[in-house]
Amino acid sequence: MSTCKTLARICSKTSRPYPLPLIQCRHESSTRRHKKLLHLPEAPSYTPDSSAPTLVFNPPSSAPNVYHTPLKFLPQNDRRRQLYSDALTVSTHSALRKKASSVAQPGTPLATSSLLPPIPSVSLPSPVRQPYNKKYHLTEEDIEEIRKLRTKNPNTWTRVKLAEKFGCSQFFVSMVVKAPEKAERVSAEHQQARERWGPRRRMAREDRARRKEMWGRDE
Amino acid sequence: MKRIRISRCGTQLLAQPSSRRPPCPCAPPLQRHITPHNYRIQSRWQSTAVLADDAENTVQPKTKYPPEVLPSPHPSASRDSAKLSALRSRLSLPPRFPLETLARTLVHPSADPNSAFNNGSLSILGSNLLGYYTTEYFLCNYPRLPMSVVFAAQYAYIGPKALATIACEWGIEAAAEPGGEVDPGLLQFRRLRSGDDIPDALKLKIPKKWNITTTHKILTSDEFGSASRQPAPEELARQPVPLEEAAQSFVRALIGSLHLHLGPPAVKRFYRDHFLSRHLDLDKLFDFRTPTRDLSRLCAREGFEAPVARLISETGRLSRHPVFVVGVYSGKDKLGEGAGSSLDEARVRAAAAALKGWYLYRPVEVTVPSSTEGGMGADKWRPNMVDCGEVIV
Known part of the structure; x- marks a missing residue:
């Protein structure tokens, strides 16, 4: 199937809907202007300070050698x-x-x-994620509180909610207290959802996992 | 050890040396007295065509048994073998390396159970020498390499498959069936028939333990850290074995016999030319599962600032194929750089590259322990760097 418009559709739209005058609008289109714009100072590696022959080392941009x-x-x-x-x-x-x-x-x-x-x-590039310092602000009572809430009602007090309430990470909550029954139930739900996948989605997900393993192998 | 002078053996059987192409009248005469030192130069200096009137002068093995009853060729038959002489020239071994020993290295214990005539003992010696030279090369040149990578690299350099490939590249041909009447230049072993199971001696495993750690692998298993162990030569007697097993035993036995006949310097030269000259991408042997976590553990251990991933450049963030280039920085120093189609991928790849940069550190000057053998270069000895070990999370 071609995405190009057919000739008839193009021709039908050529009629000008409202009578605008043809204004000649000039863009950067002359050779002289382009040359002037492209005239940039040379890179510092190409301009040695002495007239003696020097080695110009200007490799193409590529990943550094490990x-x-x-x-x-x-x-x-x-x-x-x-x-x-x-x-x-x-x-x-x-x-x-x-x-x-x-x-x-x-x-x-x-x-x-x-x-x-x-x-x-030279200033460093911007970080991908904002760096943070660990706070170490939770006391023993806070940790006991986290344990109590999570064991009492793991459905209400999820890891996300506890992490928001106490200002720590979800990983820290899971280190402090575990809810094995809920973990089993959730993983069973996920397994059920995975069994409902069709062949295309399953293949795509498996390929994604395989690609992710290749990150660490640098392939 | 007394050297056997057999350099002139068989010379009377050879025709006069003839140049392979007609000599150019303008060219200066070739210097015939220079021996080629490079094994890659495979010029033939002598034609092996036997003259017709010399046919009755060929030396017959003076044995009381006919050759058919012997399990492997008689040592005296090796002087007549054109294949053996060709192999010795091809490997550019000096003429003082006897052809009889070369013939013995080609007899696998499965062909001849007599340990005085097979290559079992030489193979054990050669295996230890190969392991020693390879290990010291890796441990001195890459002192920070993780142990699993060292095992993999050793397997790639002197593993059974690599040795079988080397033997194949040297042009070793295998005999269909071993026997006394076979040309001694052929690799002699009892062939495993197609479809048969390999013998139990080759399937031997180290007793299973519940805690197989890297330390256990270093202490108890072979130089590759594998779970199986090398079978003893007696266990393979009269057992059908695959070609790979016989070919690797030949290469190992050749190293062992070179050590006995020519001495360690020649073996080291031979090892450098034929084994270390093979290229291996060490950076492809790494497989990190959690590179970001490993890198932050490494920086904490070494007292560097915590690593921060920084976006160096990007293109097409909202398109179907974006490319992000992320560098991992510790303070103001860039540790590694990686490119990926998502920010996470680029970050993980950059952390893996930084870890490789740490592990693949190579000191500028290195003296391997074997270079001071016999007090030769003891004054040039410089202690090697010893790293505290890989990152354990």
């Missing part, structure tokens, strides 16, 4: 620490001397290569 141990993971007596810190000084000097152009900002493909340590002045 065999390159990060600086933090090197032991204290490793000679590569000295090399990394020398490279860091050089890159910091050159970065402070030359302002990176807008296309070479961090996060773009022309940014400083990931093999080198990051420049300390």
Whole structure:
């Protein structure tokens, strides 16, 4: 089935519903303007400060090699620490001397290569999830209260509700107290729901689980 | 040990050396006196065509038994075997390595139960040597590698399948049935017929215990951490075995006999050329179940700041195929980077990459313990790094 409109439908709509004058509207369409827009300062790695021949190291953006141990993971007596810190000084000097152009900002493909340590002045990217500090604010009485509520009525006091009430994580609630009967019932319900799946949904879910296992294998 | 000088054996049977292609008149004459040191150079220096008038001069094995009654070829028959000489040249072994020993390494205990004529004892020695060299290579070069990965890597380098593949690449052919009249250059073993079950000696298991830990695997099982154990050569006598078992026993026995005849330096060179030169992607052997949790445990253990996943770049968040690039940072240092089609996937992959970066650390200069054998490089010995172990959650 083609998603293109048939010729008849296109032709039927060509009649202008209201008589607007044809205004000539000019966009960025001339060669000169485009050239001017695309004229950007070169990436800092392509502009060596000395006229002597230097090595231009500008690899394409790709995942860093896992065999390159990060600086933090090197032991204290490793000679590569000295090399990394020398490279860091050089890159910091050159970065402070030359302002990176807008296309070479961090996060773009022309940014400083990931093999080198990051420049300390550059701000870090935003976190995926907001980092938090553990509070350790619950006392023994609170934990007893959690246990009492959950064992008394596990249907009302679910993990989510207890976590909201006491300001802890659901995982902490499950560590403190377990409701095995409810867990069995819920897992039986889930199993029943899974048995009602058709072949397509079942295959999709199994594939998803298989893909998730591949995350840890890095395939 | 007295060296057997048989380098000139059989030379009188060979025709005059003839070059394979007509020599170019402009080219400088070839330097014939240089022995090829690289095993990859497989040039034939001598034609093995036997001259017609030399046919009656061929050495017959001087035994009182006819060769058909012997379970494996007589040692004296190995001097006449073109296959054995070709194999020795192909592996670029020096001529002082005797052909008789090479022939003995090709006899599996299933063909000849007599331990003086089969390769059982040499195979045990070679197996220990291979395990020693591989283990010290991994433990010194990758001191942080988890033990399960070390086991898997050893299996990939010197496991039965790898050894059988190496024997196949060396051009070892198997005899259909062992016997005294067979060419000694063929691998001799009693073949397992198609569809038959493998013998009980190869199915031997280590006694089952309820607590099989990594420590138990290191202490009680073989270098691969497997649950089965190597069968003793006597258990395999007259038993039909698969080709893989016979081929691996040949490779191990060859290493053992090289050690006895040529000494450890030659074995180390041979091991480096034929075994360590095989490429293995160590980073593909990892299988993390909870990489994010492992990484935060690692950072807590080593005293780093807690790892934080940060979104480096993204594209197509609202489309059908988004790509997120997430880096794991500890403080201001990036530990790893991963890309995925969801934020969770990219985060997990980045944590796995960071863990691999930790485990695959390789020191700059490494001296393996076997390099100081015999007091050769004892002054250059430098203590290796010993890591405190993998992350246990």
